[in-house]
Amino acid sequence: MRAGVGTAGAQGPDSIAAIDGRIAAIGSASELRGRYPDAEFIDLDGRLVTPGLIDCHTHIVHGGDRSAEMERRLAGESYESIARGGGGILSTAAATSRLDEAELASTALPRVDALLADGVTTLEIKSGYGLELDVELRMLRAARHIGTLRPLSVSTSYLAAHVVPPEFAGGSDGYIERICSHYLPAVAGSGLADAVDAYCERIAFSVDQVARVFERARALGLAVKLHADQLSNMHAAALAAHYGALSADHLEFTDAAGVAALARAGTVAVLLPGAFYFLRQSQAPPVRALRQAGVPMAIASDCNPGTSPLSSLLAAMNLAAVEFGLSTAECLAGVTREAARALGVLADRGTIEVGKSCDLAIWNVAQPAALVYSLGSRSLHERVWQGQRWPAAAASR
Ligand SMILES: [Zn+2]
Numbered sequence: 050m051r052a053g054v055g056t057a058g059a060q061g062p063d064s065i066a067a068i069d070g071r072i073a074a075i076g077s078a079s080e081l082r083g084r085y086p087d088a089e090f091i092d093l094d095g096r097l098v099t100p101g102l103i104d105c106h107t108h109i110v111h112g113g114d115r116s117a118e119m120e121r122r123l124a125g126e127s128y129e130s131i132a133r134g135g136g137g138i139l140s141t142a143a144a145t146s147r148l149d150e151a152e153l154a155s156t157a158l159p160r161v162d163a164l165l166a167d168g169v170t171t172l173e174i175k176s177g178y179g180l181e182l183d184v185e186l187r188m189l190r191a192a193r194h195i196g197t198l199r200p201l202s203v204s205t206s207y208l209a210a211h212v213v214p215p216e217f218a219g220g221s222d223g224y225i226e227r228i229c230s231h232y233l234p235a236v237a238g239s240g241l242a243d244a245v246d247a248y249c250e251r252i253a254f255s256v257d258q259v260a261r262v263f264e265r266a267r268a269l270g271l272a273v274k275l276h277a278d279q280l281s282n283m284h285a286a287a288l289a290a291h292y293g294a295l296s297a298d299h300l301e302f303t304d305a306a307g308v309a310a311l312a313r314a315g316t317v318a319v320l321l322p323g324a325f326y327f328l329r330q331s332q333a334p335p336v337r338a339l340r341q342a343g344v345p346m347a348i349a350s351d352c353n354p355g356t357s358p359l360s361s362l363l364a365a366m367n368l369a370a371v372e373f374g375l376s377t378a379e380c381l382a383g384v385t386r387e388a389a390r391a392l393g394v395l396a397d398r399g400t401i402e403v404g405k406s407c408d409l410a411i412w413n414v415a416q417p418a419a420l421v422y423s424l425g426s427r428s429l430h431e432r433v434w435q436g437q438r439w440p441a442a443a444a445s446r
Contacts, residue, residue, distance in 0.1 A: 054081045054088045065098070067407035070435035075403060091438075093411055096430055097419075099381060100401055101170025101408030103388035104362050106298050106319050106349035108175050108208075109164075110157045110191050113144025115354045128328055128356060129280070132252050138178065138212040141354050145178040145188065153191035154198060160352055161199055163360035166427070166441065168410030170201055170434045173349070173392055175246055177208025182232050189241035200434045202408075204392045206274065207242035209233060209262050210254045225258045229265040237269040244272040244295060244393070249285035256288050263292040272393055278302040279324070290314035296347065296391040300334040301325065308335055312342040317391040319347045320375075320383070322368035323357035336373050346375065347391045348383035363428070366421050377418040409433035 054066045064081045066074040066088065074081055082090065118131055131137050148156065157174075164172060174192035179185035189205050196203035209228050217224040236242050245266035247259045253276075254262075263273045272295050277285035279299035286307030289297035297303075297311060298319035311318060318339050325333065339346055348369045351357035359365060366380040375383065389399025398406050411431040414420060420428060429441040 054078075054085055054090050065401065065407070065409070067433075067436040070407055070437070072401065072403050072405050072407045075401065093430075095415075097412040097414055097416065098401070099168070099410050099412065099417065099420075100385040100399055101410050101432065101434060102168045102362050102384045103171040103173075103392065103399060104164055104169050104350050104352070104384070105171075105173045105204075105296070105347050105388040105391040106175075106321060106351050107173055108177060108351070108353035109160050109172070109360075110153050110174055110176075110188050110195070111141050111145050111178050111354050112148045112153070112156065113141055113354065114358075115140060118355060122328075129252050132212075135215075137355055139215065142178045142180050142212065142214075146181075146184050150187050150191045150194060153188060154194040157191070157195060158198065160360040161195055161201075164350070164352070164362060165199060165201060165432065165439075166429060167361055167363045168412070168429045168432055169362055170408040170410070170432060171204065171389070171392070171394065171398055172201055173204045173206060175206040175208040176242075177211035177246070177248075180212070180214045182235055185232065185236070186239060186241060189236070189239070193241060200432075200437060200439055202394075202398070202406075202434075204243045204394065205241060206244045206246045207233075207236045207271075208246040208248070209236075209266070210247040210259060212248070212253060221254065221258065225254070225261055229261055233262070233265045233269055233271075237266075237271055242271065244274055246274050246276065248276040249278075249283050249288065250276070250280055251283070252280070256283060256285065259285070259288060260292075263288075263294075267292060274298065274391075278307065282307075286311055286316075290316050295393050298349070298351075299324065300339075301330060301332050303335055305335075305338060308338045308342050308344060311339070311344045315345075317345045317347050317387055319349055319388075319391050320369055320373060321349055321351040321357065321365075322372050323359035323365055324351045325372060326368055327357055327359075333373050336375065340379075345387045345390055346379060346383055347387040348375070348380060349388065363420060363426070364424055367424050370421050377421040380421045381417045407433055407436040
């Protein structure tokens with residue numbers, strides 16, 4: 050048994066006891082000293098302690114980079130136009146297919162390490178650049194491998210319908226058929242995916258096609274989530290809600306009916322202000338309506354090479370506040386409690402409660418607002434993952 054007590058002060062319930070990586074008690078320093086006299090005591094000098102941050106939407110495993118596309122977009126070309134011309138996701142898919150599992154994991158590590166330096170202790174990683182089954186499985190294995198290379202928890206999503214492969218151009222129904230009949234059963238059998246994701250958009254897949262994927266995924270016992278209403282109102286939020294999705298992500302164009310459907314289903318709205326910023330979008334997600342309807346709101350980096358090359362969850366919190374109008378409390382909840390809910394792991398993580406994994410972020414600031422209001426600050430003092438301490442200077446190793 051390895052017991053430790055972290056204490057931020059001497060008065061009130063300001064101390065946390067951990068045993069074997071889980072939170073055993075929360076109380077005052079004197080109370081916990083009495084209960085665990087043999088434990089190692091760590092004085093946190095009054096620092097702010099939050100749950101370890103959770104990035105619940107990333108495409109962090111991929112080959113290549115797409116910096117040239119930024120120049121095209123700066124020259125006025127739209128993301129849709131670049132995607133239709135064979136750029137965008139297809140160019141990343143080609144670069145990804147050339148890397149083996151170890152290379153896919155190692156090229157992602159600098160981005161992963163940047164997130165760890167922001168206090169991230171749980172990271173969602175999607176496949177979706179593989180297009181063919183063997184490369185998709187390779188991406189999922191690389192994602193799981195990252196969880197053995199760094200001290201963090203990894204959740205994986207099989208992004209089944211991301212982009213139509215070139216050989217199926219004009220016949221995306223055939224690709225959906227192949228996903229449903231071959232890919233989904235194989236992925237389910239592999240145990241490599243915690244959920245199934247899809248991209249519902251004019252330049253990707255229709256509501257009917259995503260519905261077929263979700264029917265099959267649910268029949269195989271897999272949870273679902275959806276890239277919904279990012280560039281147009283596809284009524285994709287309502288589709289996600291209909292299938293009891295863990296989350297519906299993006300939501301810039303979601304209408305009132307979509308918000309109501311999310312509220313009824315308890316589906317989490319995952320806001321991705323990085324993509325909104327990089328694409329220079331003007332229509333923000335309906336945050337006020339989501340808030341009013343009681344839809345839980347999470348925030349994620351959407352770390353990906355095309356539309357959100359962002360490896361900072363603290364920056365995503367700032368963008369969510371500045372661009373979408375989230376309060377600082379909503380920003381903190383969005384990367385902890387609600388992000389855990391979006392991954393279906395709230396019973397184990399996302400809040401500081403007895404019985405949960407002792408995943409913490411300890412900050413060199415006094416209040417949560419200080420985490421949100423600036424960009425580029427290095428506020429992390431220490432990460433704690435499953436009760437193990439990782440000082441910020443070596444947050445990842
Ligand atoms: Zn995404």
